[in-house]
Amino acid sequence: MARKKDAVTETAKETTVKAAAKKPAAKKTAAKKTAAKKPATKKKAAEAKAPAEDQPRFTDLDQYLFDHAVHYDIYNKMGAHLDTVKGQDGCWFTVWAPNAQAVSVVGEFNGWNPEVNPLKKVAEIGVWEAFVSGAMLGQLYKFFIIGRNGDKIYKADPYAFAAEKRPGNASRIADIDKFKWRDTRWMNKRAKTDIHSVPVSIYEVHAGSWMKHAATDENPEGFYNYRQLAHALAEYVKDIGYTHVELIGIAEHPLDASWGYQVGCYYAPTSRYGTPQDFQYFIDYMHQHNIGVILDWVPAHFPKDEFGLANFDGDPEYEHRDPRQGENPDWGTKIFNFGRPEVKNFLLANALYWVEKYHLDGLRVDAVSSMLYLNYGKEDGQWVPNIYGGAENLEAMEFLKHLNTLVTGRNHGTMMIAEEATAWPKLTGDVAIGGLGFTFKWNMGWMHDFLEYMKLDPYFRKFNHHKMTFSTSYANSEKFVLVLSHDEVVHLKCSMISKMPGLGIDKFENLKAGYTYMLGHQGKKLLFMGQDIGQYREWSEEREIDWFLLQEKDHRDLQAYVRDLQTVYKKYPALYTREDDTSAFSWINADDNDRSIYSFVRWDESGKNHLLFVINFTPMARPDYRVGLPVGATCRLVLDSKCEKYGGDHVAKKVYKAVESPCDNQPYSFAYDLPPYGAAIFRFNTVL
Numbered sequence: 001m002a003r004k005k006d007a008v009t010e011t012a013k014e015t016t017v018k019a020a021a022k023k024p025a026a027k028k029t030a031a032k033k034t035a036a037k038k039p040a041t042k043k044k045a046a047e048a049k050a051p052a053e054d055q056p057r058f059t060d061l062d063q064y065l066f067d068h069a070v071h072y073d074i075y076n077k078m079g080a081h082l083d084t085v086k087g088q089d090g091c092w093f094t095v096w097a098p099n100a101q102a103v104s105v106v107g108e109f110n111g112w113n114p115e116v117n118p119l120k121k122v123a124e125i126g127v128w129e130a131f132v133s134g135a136m137l138g139q140l141y142k143f144f145i146i147g148r149n150g151d152k153i154y155k156a157d158p159y160a161f162a163a164e165k166r167p168g169n170a171s172r173i174a175d176i177d178k179f180k181w182r183d184t185r186w187m188n189k190r191a192k193t194d195i196h197s198v199p200v201s202i203y204e205v206h207a208g209s210w211m212k213h214a215a216t217d218e219n220p221e222g223f224y225n226y227r228q229l230a231h232a233l234a235e236y237v238k239d240i241g242y243t244h245v246e247l248i249g250i251a252e253h254p255l256d257a258s259w260g261y262q263v264g265c266y267y268a269p270t271s272r273y274g275t276p277q278d279f280q281y282f283i284d285y286m287h288q289h290n291i292g293v294i295l296d297w298v299p300a301h302f303p304k305d306e307f308g309l310a311n312f313d314g315d316p317e318y319e320h321r322d323p324r325q326g327e328n329p330d331w332g333t334k335i336f337n338f339g340r341p342e343v344k345n346f347l348l349a350n351a352l353y354w355v356e357k358y359h360l361d362g363l364r365v366d367a368v369s370s371m372l373y374l375n376y377g378k379e380d381g382q383w384v385p386n387i388y389g390g391a392e393n394l395e396a397m398e399f400l401k402h403l404n405t406l407v408t409g410r411n412h413g414t415m416m417i418a419e420e421a422t423a424w425p426k427l428t429g430d431v432a433i434g435g436l437g438f439t440f441k442w443n444m445g446w447m448h449d450f451l452e453y454m455k456l457d458p459y460f461r462k463f464n465h466h467k468m469t470f471s472t473s474y475a476n477s478e479k480f481v482l483v484l485s486h487d488e489v490v491h492l493k494c495s496m497i498s499k500m501p502g503l504g505i506d507k508f509e510n511l512k513a514g515y516t517y518m519l520g521h522q523g524k525k526l527l528f529m530g531q532d533i534g535q536y537r538e539w540s541e542e543r544e545i546d547w548f549l550l551q552e553k554d555h556r557d558l559q560a561y562v563r564d565l566q567t568v569y570k571k572y573p574a575l576y577t578r579e580d581d582t583s584a585f586s587w588i589n590a591d592d593n594d595r596s597i598y599s600f601v602r603w604d605e606s607g608k609n610h611l612l613f614v615i616n617f618t619p620m621a622r623p624d625y626r627v628g629l630p631v632g633a634t635c636r637l638v639l640d641s642k643c644e645k646y647g648g649d650h651v652a653k654k655v656y657k658a659v660e661s662p663c664d665n666q667p668y669s670f671a672y673d674l675p676p677y678g679a680a681i682f683r684f685n686t687v688l
Contacts, residue, residue, distance in 0.1 A: 013296050014046065019622065022681065026137060030310060033583075042259050044394075054376075056120075056122035056123075056129065057077065057092055057094065057122075057129055057131075058077050058122050058123055058127050062074075062077050062123075062127075063123040063124065063125055063127065066096075066123075066125065066127075066341070066342055066345055067341050067342065068105075068202075068341055069341040069342070069344040069345040069348065069402075070082055070345070071345050071349065072348060072349055072352055072406070073352070074159075074343075074345055074349045075161075075267060075345070075349055075350070077094055077266070078094050078095065078096065078127075078158070078159035079093075079094065079095075079157050079158075079159030079160055079161065079171075080092070080093055080135075080141065080157060080159075080160065080161070080171065080173045080174075080310045081094075082135075082136075082137060082173065082175055083131065085131050086323050088132070088133040088134075089136075090132050090133040090134055090135050091131070091135035091173055092129060092130070092131050092132075093117075093119065093129065093130055093131075093132060093135075093141070093143075093157075094119075094127060094128070094129040094159075095119070095123070095127070095129075095143050095157065095158070095159075096126055096127050096128075096158075096316065096317070096342055096486075097126055097128055097143070097145055097312065097313035097317070098125060098126025098313065098342075099126070099147060099148045099313045099314060099315040099317070100126070100128065100145045100146060100147060100313040100314070101146045101147065101148060101150070102118065102145075102146040102150070102299050103118070103119040103121075103128040103143055103144070103145050103146075103313075104116070104117055104118040104119060104143070104144045105117045105119060105130065105132060105141055105143055105144070106141065106142055106143075106144050106388070107135065107139055107140055107141030107142065107170070108139040108140050108141070109132060109134050109135040109136065109139050109141070109652055110132070114144035117130055118130065119143075125342065126313075127430075132669065134369050135173060137173055137174070137175060138172060138173060138667065139172070139173050139175075140164055140168075140170040140171065140172055141157070141171055141172075141173065142154045142155060142157070142170050142171060142307070143155045143156075143157060143231040144154055144545075145312075145313050145314065146314075147313055147314020147315065148315060149314060151314040153306075153311075153313070153314060154306075154307065154337075155307060155308070155312060155313075156169055156170060156171045156265060156307045156308060157171035157265075158265070158266065158267075158309060158312070158318075158346065159267050159346075160172065160174070160265055160267060160268050161175075161253040161267055161268055161276055162174035162236055162268050162271065162275065162276055163264065163265045163268040163270075163271055164271065165271040166253075166254050166256075166272070166534065167254070167256075169254055169264060169305070169307040169308075170309050171265065171268075172268075172271075174268075174275070174276055175552060176276045176277070176280070176357055178277070179277050179280040179281070179284075181280075181284055181359065182284055183283075183284050183287035183288055183359060186287035186288070186290065187359065187574035189414035189562070190292075190361065190414070191411075191412045191413050191414075192413070193412075193413040194582075195413055195414075195415055195439060196439075196479060196579070197576070197577050198243075199243050199514040199524075199526045199568055199569055199570045199575075199576045200243055200244060200415075200481070200523070200524035200525070200576070201241070201242045201243045201244070201526075201566055201570070202242065202243070202244045202245070202294065202481070202524070202525065202526040202527070202528065203237055203240070203242040203243075203244070203245050203246070203526075203527060203529065204244050204246045204248065204485055204486060204527065204528040205233065205245050205246065205247055205248070205529050206247075206248050206259060206324070206486065206529070206539075206541060207223075207224070207226075207229055207247060207249065207250065207272075207273055208221070208223055208249065208250055208256070208272060208273070208541060209539070209540065209541050209542070209543060209544055209545070210224075210229070210233065210529050210544065210545060210661035211224060211229075211233075211544050211545065211547070212224070212543070212544040214465050219602050221272070223272055223273055224273065225273050225278055225280050226269075226272040226273045226274040226275075226278035226279045226281060226282040227274065227278050227282065227285075229282060230281060230282040230285035230286060231285065233245065233286075234285060234286055234291055236291045237289075237291050238289060238290075238291070239563070240304055240532060240559070240562060240563050240566060241563055241566030241567055241569075241570065242291070242447060242527075242566065243291070243292060244291065244292035244293065244294055244361065244362075244407060244572070245286065245291060245292075245293055245294070246295070246296065246364055247269065247293065247294070247295055247296065248260055248261075248296045248486065249261075249270065249296070249541075250269050250270055250279070250295055250296070251263045251264075251265065251266055251267075251268065251269070251270065251295075251297075251298070252264050252268040252269070252270045252271065254303075254305060256541055256542075257541065258303075259486070259541055260296065260298075261296075261298055261366060262302070262303040262305075262308070262333070262335075262342040263303070263468055264300050264303070264305060264308050265308075266346075266347075266350045267350060267353060268286055269358075279358065280358060280359075283358055283359050283360065284359070287359065292361035292362070293359075293360055294360065294361060294362040294363065294364055294415065294417070294480070295354055295362075295363055295364070296363075296366055297350075297351065297354065297362050297363040297364065297365055297366065298361060298366045298367070299336060299347045299350075299351075299365065299366075299371070299403075300335070300336070300365075300366060300367035300368070300370045300371045301328050301331060301333040301334060301335050301336070301370065302316075302318065302319075302333060302334050302336065302368065303332075303333055303334070303669055304332065304333065304334060307557040309334070310334050316337075317340075317343075318334070318336060318337065318343050318346070319334040319336065319337055320337045322336065322384065324326030324378075324381075324382055324383050324384050325337075325374070325383070328370065328376075328377055328378075329377065329382060330377035330378075330380060331377070335370075337395075338371070338393070338395040338396045338398075339395035339400040344399055344402070344542070347399070347403070348399075348402065348403055348406060351363055351403055351406070351407050352406065352407060352410070354406055355411050355414055356410075356411065360414075361413070361414055361415065362414050362415030362416065362417060362439070363407070363415070363416055363417070364416065364417040364418075364419060364442075365400075365403075365416060365418050365419065365438075366419050366609045367419060367488055368400070368418040368419055368420040368427075369419075369420050369421050369422050369424075371393060371396040371399075371400070372392065372393055372396055372397065372400075372420070372422070372424055373391050373392065373393060373422075374386065374391050374393050375391045375394070381572075386473065393409075393536045395619070397436065400436045400437070400438075401431045401436055401437055403416070403437075403438030404416045404431070404436060404438055404439075405431050405437050408437070414438060414439075415439040415526070416437070416438050416439045416440075417439060417440045417441070417442065417481060418436075418438040418440070418441045418442065419442045419444075419536050420441055420442065420444070420644055421442075421444040421445075425437075426478075427441045427478055428440060428478045428479040429478075429600075431531050438479075439479065439482070440479050440480060440481045440524060440527060441478045441479065441480055442480070442481050442483045442485075443471065443475075443478075443480040443481060443482050443483065444482070444483070444521070445470075445471060445474070446475075446482055446521065447469040447482070447483055447484065447485075447488070449468065449470060449471060450467070450471075450514070450517075450518070451484075451488060451499065451541050452464070452467055453467040453468050453617075454499060454500065454511075454514045455499050455500075455501065455509065456501065457501045458501060458502075458596065458617060458618040458619055461596040461617050461618065462593045462594055462595075463593075465591075465592075465593035465596065468516050468517065468598060468617075469587075469590045469598070472521070472522070472587070472600075474584065475521070475522040475523065475579075475585070476522070476579075476580050476581065476582050478579055479579065480523035480524070480579075480682040481521065481523055481524040481525070481526055482518055482521060482523040482525055482526065484496060484518070484523065484526065484527055484528060484531055485526060485528050486539060488528070488566050489528060489531070489535075489538055489539045490538055490539055490540075491538075492538070493538070494528075495530065495535050495536055495537060495538055495539070496511060496531045496534075496535075497511055497529075497531075497534040497535065497536060497558075498536055498538075500514075502619070504554075505554060505647070506619065506677070507534075508534060508554050508557065508558050508582070508647070508675035509641070509642070509648075509667070509676070510677060511534065511558065512558065512561050512641040512646065512677070512679060513616070513617055513641060513677050513678070513679045515561070515562060515565060515683070516565065516613065516639075516641060516679035517613070517615050517679070519568065519569055519575065520575070520600060520602060520613040520681075522579045522584070522585055522612070523579060524576070524579075525569070527562075529545055530545045530546070532558070532559055532562040533546075533547075533550060533555050533558060533559050533617055534549065534554065534555045534559075535549065536549070544643035549609045553647060554647060557645075557646045558646075559563065560645065561608050561641060561646045562644060564639060564645075564646075565639070568638060568639055568681065572602075572604070572609050572611055572683070573604055573605075573606075573609070574604035574609060574610060575602055575603040575605060576612065577603060577604075577605065581604065583599065584602065584603050584605075585602055585603070586600065586601050586603065587599070587600045588600055588601060588612070588627060588628050588629070588664050588666065589627075589628065589664040595616070595618065595620070595622065596615075596616070596617040597614070597615065597616050597617070597618075597622070597674070598613070598615050598617070598626070599612070599613060599614045599615075599627050599628075599664065600612075600613050601613070606687075607684065607685060607686045607687030608685045608686075608687060609683055610633075610683070610684050610685065610686065611638070611681055611682070611683055611686060612618070612629070612635060612681070612682040612683075613679075613680075613681055613683075614627055614628070614672065614674060614678075614679070614680045615678075615679045615680075616674050616675070616676065616677060616678045616679070618676065618677070619676040619677060620676060621673075621674070621675055621676050622673075622675075623673045623674075624669050624671070624675040625671065625672055625673070625674035626661075626663045626670070626672075627663065627664065627669060627670065627672060628662070628663035628665065628666030628668065628669045629658040629666055629668045629669060629670070629684070629688050630667065630668065631658065631668060631684075632657075632658050632659065632660060632664050632667075633658050633668075633685060633686060634655060634656070634657050634670045634672060634684060634685075634686035635655070635656045635657075635658060635682040635683065635684045636654060636655050636656075636660070636682060636683045636684070637652055637653070637654050637655070637656070637665055637681075637682055638681040638682060638683050639679075639680065639681040640652055640678070640679075640680050641677070641678060641680070642675040642676075642677070642678045642679075643659055648675070650673075650678065651673045652672070652673060652680070656670040656671075656672065656682065657670060658684075660668045
């Protein structure tokens, strides 16, 4: 069946509904004519309660909006929804299966018998539905589909709000509208916040391995449930000073080792840690403690599991029919067909669902590079060029523009964050000027250069000095998040502390210096769990973070230093405002490669509380070190990585006066006793 090309990009459903009202419907029912005379709210209620034989729950208007990828709350019609029809309690089941010969629903309410509850095709685009009397909250179900070629298929519900805990993969009837939210203050404040002008320090967390209970028969994996996790994690995040947590692996997935990036059900929080209401509690509790919650979201690809989206009705529906467009050979996964309206609508509504029904503060969009390039991870002959002969995925570009304007336009203060590893231009640029509209982009270039430099023996750092300066040349080209994520501490890449050169305390001093550089560099911040305590082992989803290390002083000292870095970050606006302004950062000396020392200033727009950073990346003490300044200011020491508080023995003065003595091509300077691997931050003013 030929598909209409979506030309609608409005971010408000109301605009589209008005447009739809002006367009004559192909087939106007008597019920629709009557409903048109009534207020919209009454019409909606009437549709929801109408018996199946009198009025399809999935209406002509639903079909129009879905077929144009603008049915932004399609999850209220698709899937399983409890209701009462003709005095009978039960559940509506609705599914999109355009190539099916027949569809029925099977579950605990009918003995999993595919002959008991057939669905009726109620829309030309292939939507099927039925009301099943007696189906109850919490029961498991699947759709039984007879494909175009007679294939008999059992599929989980793509729009299910809950799912069976693995290894089972059935869907579960759920109601997510009963939770009583208590985060009104947070939500109101968020709506008024310019996220670019506030501190954003993200703690990336895998819920199943952050902290575990001792294994029991009832809980052999030792998982914290969402509610327990909320209390423990909020306490830790508040103590260290992060502003947000980013959760990986929350949408339901069958394989623990995939970390949640092989999604089995896009609308269901994983049942490993509890119910949808438990997850709502987690977010609500975080908000009550002034902690934002970001969710990893995976619209780039999906797995080939038999129960999932792949070949959903016996034919490719969510993916392209042509495997050169519909499969990622590197990952062994399917690629969403971003040009098909119903598929786009599935993803657009899913993004809104997490943000609006679960009050999430942002989505980190996984693997954006693979979405933007048709030839990503493919050899010649494995991909199809676009209509202009290029490798850019034009349909994915339009989808991302629609997605970002929609989510942030309807939910002010939320973030859309791209994991993107190429130099694609204007990723965070405004859609109106050709950008893709993301709020932030992960700075993968900075991350790669930073880690390559930090792993070097200090002797060789002088030959690689540029690795730490290059990123500042493009730091204002996008709105960035500096990331040291889970991907960098797995698969034999070593943990962060184990990447550091040297032995014993040298590793900790290297890491403190590196984290100080990260603090001073433009961009919001992200650390993966375990990196703030110096975990030696690589991360594994099978065990909790090595919290026992905090019994040792070196690890406690590192944690204390990270805690104070967070305090400095949130205290001084120079570190989190005007990050796309070239005048907000300047090098004092970017060329001291022989000594591997970097010095730079983060300028505050007010003229007060500018911050000067001086970082020594060698084990050589520089007691005669002199640092330049453009003004003759009084500098006060804010942070010294080698002081006693963090396990060092350095004793430094608290106040330094820059005198008229040229240094670093600056007219003023002051002397500072710079210790081995020493990192220091000074505060100064240029106005009284």
